[in-house]
Amino acid sequence: xxxxxxxxxxxxxxxxxxxxxxxxxxxxxxxxxxxxxxxxxxxxxxxxxxxxxxxxxxxxxxxxxxxxxxxxxxxxxxxxxxxxxxxxxxxxxxxxxxxxxxxxxxxxxxxxxxxxxxxxxxxxxxxxxxxxxxxxxxxxxxxxxxxxxxxxxxxxxxxxxxxxxxxxxxxxxxxxxxxxxxxxxxxxxxxxxxxxxxxxxxxxxxxxxxxxxxxxxxxxxxxxxxxxxxxxxxxxxxxxxxxxxxxxxxxxxxxxxxxxxxxxxxxxxxxxxxxxxxxxxxxxxxxxxxxxxxxxxxxxxxxxxxxxxxxxxxxxxxxxxxxxxxxxxxxxxxxxxxxxxxxxxxxxxxxxxxxxxxxxxxxxxxxxxxxxxxxxxxxxxxxxxxxxxxxxxxxxxxxxxxxxxxxxxxxxxxxxxxxxxxxxxxxxxxxxxxxxxxxxxxxxxxxxxxxxxxxxxxxxxxxx
Amino acid sequence: xxxxxxxxxxxxxxxxxxxxxxxxxxxxxxxxxxxxxxxxxxxx
Numbered sequence: 001x002x003x004x005x006x007x008x009x010x011x012x013x014x015x016x017x018x019x020x021x022x023x024x025x026x027x028x029x030x031x032x033x034x035x036x037x038x039x040x041x042x043x044x045x046x047x048x049x050x051x052x053x054x055x056x057x058x059x060x061x062x063x064x065x066x067x068x069x070x071x072x073x074x075x076x077x078x079x080x081x082x083x084x085x086x087x088x089x090x091x092x093x094x095x096x097x098x099x100x101x102x103x104x105x106x107x108x109x110x111x112x113x114x115x116x117x118x119x120x121x122x123x124x125x126x127x128x129x130x131x132x133x134x135x136x137x138x139x140x141x142x143x144x145x146x147x148x149x150x151x152x153x154x155x156x157x158x159x160x161x162x163x164x165x166x167x168x169x170x171x172x173x174x175x176x177x178x179x180x181x182x183x184x185x186x187x188x189x190x191x192x193x194x195x196x197x198x199x200x201x202x203x204x205x206x207x208x209x210x211x212x213x214x215x216x217x218x219x220x221x222x223x224x225x226x227x228x229x230x231x232x233x234x235x236x237x238x239x240x241x242x243x244x245x246x247x248x249x250x251x252x253x254x255x256x257x258x259x260x261x262x263x264x265x266x267x268x269x270x271x272x273x274x275x276x277x278x279x280x281x282x283x284x285x286x287x288x289x290x291x292x293x294x295x296x297x298x299x300x301x302x303x304x305x306x307x308x309x310x311x312x313x314x315x316x317x318x319x320x321x322x323x324x325x326x327x328x329x330x331x332x333x334x335x336x337x338x339x340x341x342x343x344x345x346x347x348x349x350x351x352x353x354x355x356x357x358x359x360x361x362x363x364x365x366x367x368x369x370x371x372x373x374x375x376x377x378x379x380x381x382x383x384x385x386x387x388x389x390x391x392x393x394x395x396x397x398x399x400x401x402x403x404x405x406x407x408x409x410x411x412x413x414x415x416x417x418x419x420x421x422x423x424x425x426x427x428x429x430x431x432x433x434x435x436x437x438x439x440x441x442x443x444x445x446x447x448x449x450x451x452x453x454x455x456x457x458x459x460x461x462x463x464x
Numbered sequence: 465x466x467x468x469x470x471x472x473x474x475x476x477x478x479x480x481x482x483x484x485x486x487x488x489x490x491x492x493x494x495x496x497x498x499x500x501x502x503x504x505x506x507x508x
Contacts, residue, residue: 030496065495085479089488122481129477136472163475170468193474200466 034064041070045077050188053077068098075107081188082157084121124154132163140167156187165197174201326367329357333374344385351382351412383413390422399426417443421452424459433463 002009003017003024015025037060045053054077060070075090088111091104111118131146147164151157161184168177178201184194336342336350354375362368390405406423413419424439436459443456479487 026500027497030500061495063496065493065498083478085481085484085487088481088484089491092484092488093491093493118481125478125480129480132475132477135475159475159478163472166468166471166475169466196466203465 030063031067034060034067034070037063038067038070038073041073041077045073048188049190050077050081051190051192054081066097068094068102068104071097072102072104072107075104079107079111080156082121082124082154082159084118084125084154120153124150124157124160127153128157128160128163131160135163135167140171143167155183158184158187158191162191162193162197165194169197169200172204174204177201178205322361323367325357326362326371329353329371329374333378336378342381342385347378347382347385350378354378379412380416383409383411383416383419385409386412387416387419387422394422394426399429402426403430415446417447417450417452420447421456424456428459428463437463 003020003022006017006020006022008017008019015023015028017024037056041053041056041060044050044056054074057070057074057077060067061074064070071090071094075087075094078084078090079087088108091107094104095102095108127146127150131143131150134140134143134146144164144167147160147167150160151164154160161180165177165180165184168174168180177197181194181198181201184191185198188194332350332353336346339346342350354371357371359368359371362371386405386409390402390409393399393402393405402422403426406419406426409416409419410423420439420443424436424443427433427436427439440456440460440463443450443453444460447453
């Protein structure tokens, strides 16, 4: 239903409009009452109690004029009673109130599509009006004529049937009146006027029946008076003509059945067969449509599967590498560079971080080069730190104390000629000649441009 | 016993299709919701 205040569509379960806050509980209740009357009208219409249905449906509309079902059904009931204008009015109002998906449109279209029937109904109304005018002028013969025409044009025109019955009652033609009233009852079983007129007919025909019984008795009496007494007994002779006529009759009957009924039966069977064929064809065509739509669905799904497989392959080809640890390492390196004079612990921690960093995950050349640059820089700095720590000990001839410092420095930077030279000299001094020899050779072979290279040659000559 | 004249007086002329427009225009479409709304508005 729509909110009576703001016009928005709302559910009848709620007591207030969600938009404007209007209390709608009473409107919801009215809608339910209207529907209850509609249901009652529908039940009555189903059992052809059209008078009762009209009353219930009118009440339903008095409570809720927008009850589309009630209005459409009221129009249909009016139409069934021959009240074509009333039916049209209800359907047109219904379409105006609820233009969307309204069955009334179907009724109006169907009524207007059959022009001859529509015109015939309109003519029936005109004849009824003329008949009524004649009856009021007490011109019963003309009235009966017009009303009969009206009924022939619209056989369900209850108003015309009732008026005709009334005129027949007046002219004491009770049988004719009863026939009209029975026709009314076939259309509307509980028509009150028809019931009252039938009661009137019954009252008159009971007395009429008595008089007819008396007449019948008179007739019987007269018949009995004409009975002739039986004479002497005579045996009947066999009547061959009767037998002949009987058999000829049977023969003619069979021939007539063969020529009249058999073609009809055959035609019916052929029509049934054709109908079944048409039905099967329709079913097959609908199946074909279903199959083609399913095939197109399959094609769409296959293409989707291909796309997804392609995407999966593409995803697999791109192995996701987590650069987060490397970025973290870069941050640590940047922080280390900002320290002007790093302590031993800071140096060692940075060197340890770099040494233990796992580069196996990274296949990118740029990343590897970056890591190598950092590793070399930190290694060089650490080595120089240990070199500077060891040099005072070296110059003061404390070789045993200087040895671990230079060994550590060599570990961090094995390409620094100063570190190699001093470590070789310490080894030479403490008598570890093999180690000293190896380092002298490294200086001679790999650091020829260094001044330490010549000195290494000299000391190597002493060892050898 | 029915009274013919009284019964006949109950029968009214039927509207023809040409007169349907008037019937629709003069149809009273007031329902209980309209009456309630009018009462509520007048109360305010």
